[in-house]
Amino acid sequence: MQSGFDDIALCRFAVRSAGTHARAGDRATPQVIEIARRLGVSLTEFRARRLSAEQIRSADLILAMDRSYRAAVVEIVPQALHRTFTLREFARTLPQVPAERGASADARWRSSVVLVGRRRSRAAGDPAADDIVDPFLRSDAVHREMTGQLVPATGALLQWEVSAAAAERDPPPGGADPGNRPGRLGAGGRDPRSSGRRRRLGRRVDRGSHAERCVAGDARRARVRGSRDDGLHTLVRRTS
Numbered sequence: 001m002q003s004g005f006d007d008i009a010l011c012r013f014a015v016r017s018a019g020t021h022a023r024a025g026d027r028a029t030p031q032v033i034e035i036a037r038r039l040g041v042s043l044t045e046f047r048a049r050r051l052s053a054e055q056i057r058s059a060d061l062i063l064a065m066d067r068s069y070r071a072a073v074v075e076i077v078p079q080a081l082h083r084t085f086t087l088r089e090f091a092r093t094l095p096q097v098p099a100e101r102g103a104s105a106d107a108r109w110r111s112s113v114v115l116v117g118r119r120r121s122r123a124a125g126d127p128a129a130d131d132i133v134d135p136f137l138r139s140d141a142v143h144r145e146m147t148g149q150l151v152p153a154t155g156a157l158l159q160w161e162v163s164a165a166a167a168e169r170d171p172p173p174g175g176a177d178p179g180n181r182p183g184r185l186g187a188g189g190r191d192p193r194s195s196g197r198r199r200r201l202g203r204r205v206d207r208g209s210h211a212e213r214c215v216a217g218d219a220r221r222a223r224v225r226g227s228r229d230d231g232l233h234t235l236v237r238r239t240s
Helices: 002-008 030-038 053-058 067-076 079-085 086-094 104-116 140-169 194-201 208-222
Strands: 012-018 061-064 084-086 232-237
Touching: 002 012, 002 104, 012 104, 030 140, 053 067, 053 079, 061 067, 061 079, 061 086, 061 104, 061 194, 067 079, 084 086, 084 140, 086 104, 086 140, 140 208
Parallel strands: 012 232, 061 084, 061 232
Antiparallel strands: none
């Protein structure tokens, strides 16, 4: 997710992961490392972190893998209720939210968190539809199920920002408000200009850490103002 957001708005987003049951310093499992590799992401430097109240308080958005972990976050910091969702819950609701016009990327997302919270609702049918299955120490089939749930949800967040940013660059003729349809959408509701970006994301594996890319970006483009301290901070909760 970090590399995806960096490709859209370099250094405006800081994505971190932590878990209530994680052992600090643990590596990702071989199955997860292989899945990430196939998706064009390197987890060789990944190390687990234990979730803390400080991390929750500093995050603008907390995305849990399932409802039980969402509840655990709120139990630790009750004030985080309105900015804590499951990833699939947030991804399901976000496309219904209009992007704030004339706002920076991080400000636009802070607004979206508020608006998604107001529209919070249970998934139709089975409430478990908002959960991502925990694959830890489970079969390859469960890992495939996890991937089939995680990747589309993450993609929905990235696509929303791609479309919102496109709408800012190319407002509709006459200044009409696009409402819930930011950007130029092609067949299936996708921004045709985003497909190339998504293909490029899959090939960017070992390009350096988030911090290294931000430093390099600042050196190349003096107009890049974002940093870890003033961008949107997203804490992605892991189940391990």
